[in-house]
Amino acid sequence: MLLNEWKEEKETLQLVSQILGKHKLATAFQEPQWAHVVLDITAQGFSTGLLHFEDKHYQIDVNLLQHKIIVIVEDGVHEISLQDGTTIKSYYLQIKEFLKEHGVHPEINTKPQEMSITIPFEQDETHHHYNENSAQAALRLMQIAYRAESAFINPLRARKVKPGLFWGTFDVSCILLYNEHVPFPDPSKVIERAAFDESMIEFGFWFGDDKFEGPTFFVLPYPFANRNFECTHHFPEGSYYDESMAEFILPLNDLSTDHAQILKQFFTASYESFKDYLEWENCEHYHKPLSMEENKAVKDLQK
Template sequence: MHQLKHEDWKDTKMTLHLLSQILGKVRLEMAEQQPQWAHVTLPLTPGGFSTGRLYHNESCFSIELNVLQHKIIVTCEGERAIIPLKDGTTIQSYYRQLAAALEQFGCPVSIFTKPQEMTYVTPFESCTDVFTYDPELAVAGFRLFQHAERELTAFLAPLRTRKVMPALFWGTFDVSGLIVSDQYEPFPEDKVIEKGAFDEQFVEFGFWTGDEQVNEPTYFVLPYPFLFQELTSGTLEPEDAWYDASLSEAFYRGSDVQTFLTSSFKLMAEELGWEKTDHIFRPLSMPPQKNRR
């Protein structure tokens, strides 16, 4: 599933990343706030990424970046606006069309238009650079996220604990979920994003498609508070998984994802001093689902 590397689709990925930021910033302004910025993530749909249901006064609306259909779909109270995804279209054009659709439906949203957590920082309304959109590569890239979301959901769903289910974090453009403890742990520096994200102990489980420095798609597990030291509680599994103390993260690129996620969580929880984690993995008292494959 990890045959597509960063260099193979980096230009199309940049387009999708910037478009996801527009959707994410709308969600940031309109969704009810949740800890760890969980309200700003974009849930995966069968075709792409979505803001989910949002409310503007009495109107309910949503925006979907549908990669399989190669279009942005704005829906509001039974009406729809379609914005095609085309090679060579500027981010400025996408942004203006999206803003016009929301205005037409009576749901105008004012957002901070500068991209966040990216090296590219041109505001959307000023972004006249020509961007690539390769339909086949866009679909192949989305399939990576889709596969990862299924793996992460399979791990997190049955666990008896407080959690944030997997969705797209549009700042870093990764699909991630969290197991959150009840231990308050405020971030020590005065940084807006970090203060909102890091104020309780948690373990994050995610999938990232790489960048200019790391060409391979990779699963990762990150504890907070950060450890920045070697693990002392046991050995990470599978054998080809590894831990980087300088990043306080565990990484894996193989196919035995469930073993990696389980092993990483148990090690990180022990390193953080979490107690009574055995209950988290107690099997659910439910009959098996006959139709799942």
């Protein structure tokens, strides 16, 4: 699934995710690393999860198998078809009007974040691309990333941001945190100063960009690394370190097999390298086995 094969559809879908994300940004209780704005990956797409506005509860889902946006309030449900030709302006206004009719009207900043696109949602008639096959393939990749990241990070006895869709950069990521405050060097950068203010390692997936032509996994430390790293024999085949990005990289070229074991190996090897670089101490506790019988998810991963 090369990016140039669905670039317009990907941009439109990301903008849809940003509409959902802006609602979380406005209404969810705040957390470090912007964890409160991350969208949930679901069986059929992605979702805001439960949101609260004044005395109302609501939720917005994007269903990429049935190709619709579902807006849910306490006393009603509204479905909006995802289809080629429908603009971001139309999606945004339909969501806004239905919520307003039911007493839900949070103030949101309608300008996209962390994108080169700057058209406010209510004016955007440029982005109107949708392809059902591409949407389903994108969901499959999100779910692969979610499962692999969960398999790695869930058992760790440490502070974490669990896997979800970061809509600003449209990646599925999770974060392992170390209890050390490290303020971002440029406080004028509103997003970065909140995202990067503790020692951490991020494990993620994105669909590609101008440098990477297709689906790619990455691991990034903060504070950012300023030297090169070697991919030892502990890394799976195909892994490499990109010094310009300060990230370990693993392209995903084959979707025909289960990647959970390979990706757990990649995440583990990257973690060990960056943990030593960041001089994290007393991390043995992270890896103490859980005091519970292994369930099917864990056993299946070990096959």
